[in-house]
Amino acid sequence: MGRDSAGVRQTADTFVAQLMRSKVAVGLLSVAPIPLFLVRSILTRDNARENRKDSWQRLRRRSEVARYNAVRSVTERYARDGFVLDIGCSQGILQEGLRYGRYIGVDNCEQSILLARPKCDQRTQFVWADGSNFVADQPPNAVVLNEVIYYLPDPIAAVEHHARHLAPGGVVIVSIYARTWSSRRLLRALAARLELLESELIRSGHLAWTVTVYRPLSD
Numbered sequence: 029m030g031r032d033s034a035g036v037r038q039t040a041d042t043f044v045a046q047l048m049r050s051k052v053a054v055g056l057l058s059v060a061p062i063p064l065f066l067v068r069s070i071l072t073r074d075n076a077r078e079n080r081k082d083s084w085q086r087l088r089r090r091s092e093v094a095r096y097n098a099v100r101s102v103t104e105r106y107a108r109d110g111f112v113l114d115i116g117c118s119q120g121i122l123q124e125g126l127r128y129g130r131y132i133g134v135d136n137c138e139q140s141i142l143l144a145r146p147k148c149d150q151r152t153q154f155v156w157a158d159g160s161n162f163v164a165d166q167p168p169n170a171v172v173l174n175e176v177i178y179y180l181p182d183p184i185a186a187v188e189h190h191a192r193h194l195a196p197g198g199v200v201i202v203s204i205y206a207r208t209w210s211s212r213r214l215l216r217a218l219a220a221r222l223e224l225l226e227s228e229l230i231r232s233g234h235l236a237w238t239v240t241v242y243r244p245l246s247d
């Protein structure tokens with residue numbers, strides 16, 4: 029396999045990645061009321077293929093940089109010197125170039141964690157575990173769920189779980205593909221249960237992601 033202009037090893041795109049390249053398909057997906065359980069079953073199968081082929085490498089492409097930088101910059105705003113818990117971290121792409129005091133990346137794909145482990149140091153750990161109900165040994169200042177909530181069996185419960193385990197003043201940062209019916213529903217459900225602090229739309233061609241920041245509702 030070759031490398032692209034950013035030096036990223038090129039792998040064949042999976043079904044979902046190919047679908048998202050089509051403007052027409054993306055337009056249809058943005059209005060079709062496809063329920064989350066269906067989205068999840070397609071994504072989970074696709075994810076297994078992505079992990080097998082190590083094609084998450086595609087997230088290192090230049091087209092993804094703006095989105096990753098937006099998530100990094102919001103994370104640093106809340107936890108520049110603090111503890112960042114990155115749920116569904118894959119190979120820890122977000123961690124690369126992120127400033128933090130301490131970082132734990134969690135993924136339930138062992139192969140991804142093994143690929144990330146060479147980056148471990150005194151402040152940085154990668155853990156093979158289910159991210160839905162993971163509890164770290166110390167309350168995090170920021171929990172990041174970057175493009176992962178639609179893979180979780182109960183995304184709302186998972187975000188609420190992480191919101192309950194934050195350090196005082198801590199936040200949960202959710203980045204989600206914005207232009208589907210189920211994403212919009214998820215964002216509405218989260219805003220009803222948590223305090224929405226900020227929300228930013230990141231566009232890349234015909235695609236768009238929403239980066240949202242929440243904290244627990246005060247009593």
Ligand SMILES: C[S@@+](CC[C@H](N)C(=O)[O-])C[C@H]1O[C@@H](n2cnc3c(N)ncnc32)[C@H](O)[C@@H]1O
Nearest residue numbers: 116117118121122135136137158159174175179
């Ligand atoms: C689109 S990738 C996310 C990439 C990553 N967050 C980043 O910033 O580069 C989705 C990741 O979520 C992981 N994942 C899916 N379900 C999970 C779960 N229950 N617990 C932890 N990780 C999970 C997958 O293995 C995959 O690595």
